[in-house]
Amino acid sequence: MIKLGIIGTNWITQQFVEAVKLTGKYGFTTVYSRHLETATEFATKNGAENTFDDLNEFFASDSFDTVYIASPNSLHFEQAKQAIENGKNIIVEKPAFMNQKQMAEIQHLLDKHPEVLYFEAARNxxxxxxxxxxxxxxxxxxxxxxxxxxxxxxxxxxxxxxxxxxxxxxxxxxxxxxxxxxxxxxxxxxxxxxxxxxxxxxxxxxxxxxxxxxxxxxxxxxxxxxxxxxxxxxxxxxxxxxxxxxxxxxxxxxxxxxxxxxxxxxxxxxxxxxxxxxxMIPEANDFARVINEPNNDQNMKDYAYWRQLSVYVNKILFNLRQDAHIFFVGEEK
The missing domain is CATH 3.30.360.10 (Dihydrodipicolinate Reductase; domain 2)
Structure with a gap:
């Protein structure tokens, strides 16, 4: 049983939690929110036992092994880095990261931590x-x-x-x-x-x-x-x-x-x-079979393909923004 922790308590997180429960392959255990009251409310509603409002304590917890990141887009990168460094598998809502530099750093970290699996939640x-x-x-x-x-x-x-x-x-x-x-x-x-x-x-x-x-x-x-x-x-x-x-x-x-x-x-x-x-059930099932059987040849082939797709999509999104001169806060123009 995959032990799932989540970051973010919005409607898409609710839908994902409901999906993973229906697969029967995940146990929803842990919630992080900047506000403990919000985390507690979401946890109580969905049957999780552990709540955090401190991100370091959240990632240090052994109450989950896989994290679903559904925070605002600009926060995905640092949270994914922290997850990898703490040995947690990552399911990150699309778009995974803001630019190619962030994506490259995440891919480098994943290569250094092959025990960690990374998925971008592109459900379609x-x-x-x-x-x-x-x-x-x-x-x-x-x-x-x-x-x-x-x-x-x-x-x-x-x-x-x-x-x-x-x-x-x-x-x-x-x-x-x-x-x-x-x-x-x-x-x-x-x-x-x-x-x-x-x-x-x-x-x-x-x-x-x-x-x-x-x-x-x-x-x-x-x-x-x-x-x-x-x-x-x-x-x-x-x-x-x-x-x-x-x-x-x-x-x-x-x-x-x-x-x-x-x-x-x-x-x-x-x-x-x-x-x-x-x-979101099909993606939850796909991610679960890879996490549960990481040595299966077909699972590893699918995983490598999804990971490459994520890199390609990130590159296209970045290039489209560059073409239209759309920059986010902190990016060089």
Missing amino acids: IHTPNFHAIERKLSELNVVSGAEFTYSKYSSRYDHVLAGEIPNVFSPKFGGGALQDLGVYTVYDAVTLFGMPEEVSYYPQLIRTGVDGKGTAVLSYPEYTVILNFSKISNSHMTSEIYGLKDLIELDDAGEIQHVDYIDPDGKRQTLGDDDGANP
């Missing part, structure tokens, strides 16, 4: 529907491009309009649409098509100095992939992967609740449907 690529897309894509005679859209209005934008700067829209905490919903579309593209040759980003900046929405263009040798994402507007536009006369249609590039293949005659074939389950 672990789902059965995504695997259905991968299988069908391999059957297409020609791939001629794709467009992925993931746009959901954030209630936190109401706070921006009221003159506040919530973390998800703050350059201090590595916020913005690209760093949130955009990550899912980048993961879609890189997992399905590999690394692009060139990238460009056209953001719509908001008052806080980050991107509220944007369009990214990933250029491949024979086609382009367009990514559209927004936290300041909604979209019900489908996402599509193009063959010649046929295509694969996704209802949503982030959640991927329904997938169809449309043949050259316009006939639809359903490839995948949402089963209504917690969408």
Whole structure:
């Protein structure tokens, strides 16, 4: 049984805790929050016995062996470093780290501590529907491009309009649409098509100095992939992967609740449907099998692949921000 500790007590942490419980492979034991009252409330609600408001004491504890990091984006790097140095496996919410320098340092630390496993929680690529897309894509005679859209209005934008700067829209905490919903579309593209040759980003900046929405263009040798994402507007536009006369249609590039293949005659074939389950269960199961059986050849192959994908996605996110001249607090311009 994997003993899980968590950093962060927001809605996504709640969803992850519920998911790991449903797998039957984790025991939720420990909560860290800057405020002990908050940690205690979350622990009591979810059945954890240990609470901390001191990060050093948290990581020194033997009450957990794997940590789920769901703090503001800019805090991931230092917390992941501390986890590695204390021998804790890491599951870090996307985006894992802010730039290539941070990612390189984490990879170096992981190489020095091979007993520690690292996962970026990009849930979309672990789902059965995504695997259905991968299988069908391999059957297409020609791939001629794709467009992925993931746009959901954030209630936190109401706070921006009221003159506040919530973390998800703050350059201090590595916020913005690209760093949130955009990550899912980048993961879609890189997992399905590999690394692009060139990238460009056209953001719509908001008052806080980050991107509220944007369009990214990933250029491949024979086609382009367009990514559209927004936290300041909604979209019900489908996402599509193009063959010649046929295509694969996704209802949503982030959640991927329904997938169809449309043949050259316009006939639809359903490839995948949402089963209504917690969408974080597949990634929790994938991470658990690697943690529980680290010497299994297929598990190690999958782990190396996910770790490389994380490095690739980090590079693309950084390059897109550089192209759009978006910098976070503390970064050189």
